[in-house]
Every structure is written in structure tokens, then in C-alpha cells.
Amino acid sequence: xxxxxxxxxxxxxxxxxxxxxxxxxxxxxxxxxxxxxxxxxxxxxxxxxxxxxxxxxxxxxxxxxxxxxxxxxxxxxxxxxxxxxxxxxxxxxxxxxxxxxxxxxxxxxxxxxxxxxxxxxxxxxxxxxxxxxxxxxxxxxxxxxxxxxxxxxxxxxxxxxxxxxxxxxxxxxxxxxxxxxxxxxxxxxxxx
Numbered sequence: 001x002x003x004x005x006x007x008x009x010x011x012x013x014x015x016x017x018x019x020x021x022x023x024x025x026x027x028x029x030x031x032x033x034x035x036x037x038x039x040x041x042x043x044x045x046x047x048x049x050x051x052x053x054x055x056x057x058x059x060x061x062x063x064x065x066x067x068x069x070x071x072x073x074x075x076x077x078x079x080x081x082x083x084x085x086x087x088x089x090x091x092x093x094x095x096x097x098x099x100x101x102x103x104x105x106x107x108x109x110x111x112x113x114x115x116x117x118x119x120x121x122x123x124x125x126x127x128x129x130x131x132x133x134x135x136x137x138x139x140x141x142x143x144x145x146x147x148x149x150x151x152x153x154x155x156x157x158x159x160x161x162x163x164x165x166x167x168x169x170x171x172x173x174x175x176x177x178x179x180x181x182x183x184x185x186x187x188x189x190x191x192x
Contacts, residue, residue, distance in 0.1 A: 023185045027115040031178055034123025041124075042096065042131050047072045049095025053088045082152075089148040093132035093163070100128030100170050107177040115181060122177030129170035136163035 047063050050072040054061040057080075064071050080088070107121035136146045136159050146159045 020185060020188075023115050023188075024182065027119050027181050027185060030116045031119040031123045031181075034120035035127060037120070038124035038127030042099075042128050043070050045095050045099050045128065046070075046092040046131060049091040049093070049098075050088060051091075052095070053091025057084045057088065059088075085148060085151060089146070093135060093146075096128050096132045097166060097170070100125045100167075100174070103128060104170060104173055104177065107174070115185065119178045119181045122174040122181070125174035125177075126171045129167040129174065131167075133160070133163045133167040136160045 044063075047070040051061055051063050054072065062073055064073055103121045103125035107118050107125060110118035110121065138146070146156075146163070149159050150156070
């Protein structure tokens with residue numbers, strides 16, 4: 001093999017490696033962005049779920065942003081029926097699961113070579129699906145949305161188990177989508 005051929009192969013190899021490193025950096029930064037945006041945006045989505053559930057029952061409510069986050073605030077203190085007492089607190093976790101599944105579907109339908117949309121949507125789906133699980137764990141301190149289920153005789157362990165049964169599979173699928181993105185980058189660099 002001549003020196004010119006060796007130099008040409010080296011240049012091709014280095015060009016491939018630089019392209020792979022750039023794709024990995026993009027995918028990594030998109031994943032981190034998805035986690036950060038998901039962490040901040042998820043609270044708004046969660047509170048929007050409470051807002052919609054309250055509006056369905058004809059309550060006059062608003063969503064306010066305070067130093068400690070978003071809050072859904074009722075304008076009136078009327079006596080709620082048992083179904084309202086159940087569904088309004090559950091509106092937040094239901095919205096979390098809906099948005100996490102939507103983000104997962106979006107991530108799954110993104111092109112296989114997408115190093116931005118796919119990992120960002122998948123990371124968001126992980127945050128959105130784990131958020132209700134964290135809320136359910138707070139029930140042991142009698143705070144969070146799930147403590148309202150105590151009024152219906154549902155044990156705290158069952159509340160956490162239900163949130164885990166719904167949220168963890170979605171989170172694992174989101175992690176799988178992020179993994180597939182990095183695996184595709186690796187396979188593309190090997191093919192070139």
C-alpha cells in the first residue's frame with residue numbers, strides 16, 4: 001500500500017470519526033435538553049390536566065405561576081361530589097401519561113437518523129411518565145395528588161403500584177428510544 005493510499009484512508013477514517021462525534025454530541029445535548037424541558041414543562045402539563053378536569057365539572061379555576069412552580073387555583077370553594085373529588089386530582093397524572101405516550105409516539109416515528117427530535121422527545125416521555133410516580137410516593141407524607149385517593153379507601157401501596165405499573169413501562173420505552181438513537185449513530189459510522 002502506497003503512502004498516498006494510507007493517507008487517503010486515514011483522512012476518510014478521521015472524517016467519519018468527526019461526523020460520528022458531532023452526531024453523538026447533538027444527540028447527547030438533545031437528550032439533556034429533553035430532560036430539562038421535560039422537567040420544567042411537565043409541571044405545566046400536569047397542572048393543565050387539573051385545570052381541564054376542573055373545567056369539565058364547571059369550576060372556575062386558573063393556573064398561576066409562583067416561586068415554587070405552577071398551581072391550579074379554584075376561585076370558589078364549593079362542595080365537590082365524590083367523582084369530582086376523584087377526577088380533579090387525577091387530571092394531572094392523566095395529562096402526564098397522555099403527553100408521555102404522545103412524546104413516545106413522536107420519538108418512535110422520528111426518522112432513524114434524527115439526532116435531535118428523537119432523543120429529545122424520548123427524554124421528555126421518560127420525565128412525563130415518571131412524574132406521576134414521584135407524586136404517588138409523596139402520598140406517604142400526605143401531599144401530592146394521590147393522597148386524595150385515601151378518601152376512597154385505596155391503600156397507599158396500591159396507589160404507588162398503580163403509578164409504577166403505568167409509568168415505568170413508558171419510561172423504559174423512552175430510554176429504549178434514546179438508546180436506539182445512539183445505536184443508529186454507531187451503525188451509520190460503521191457503514192460509511
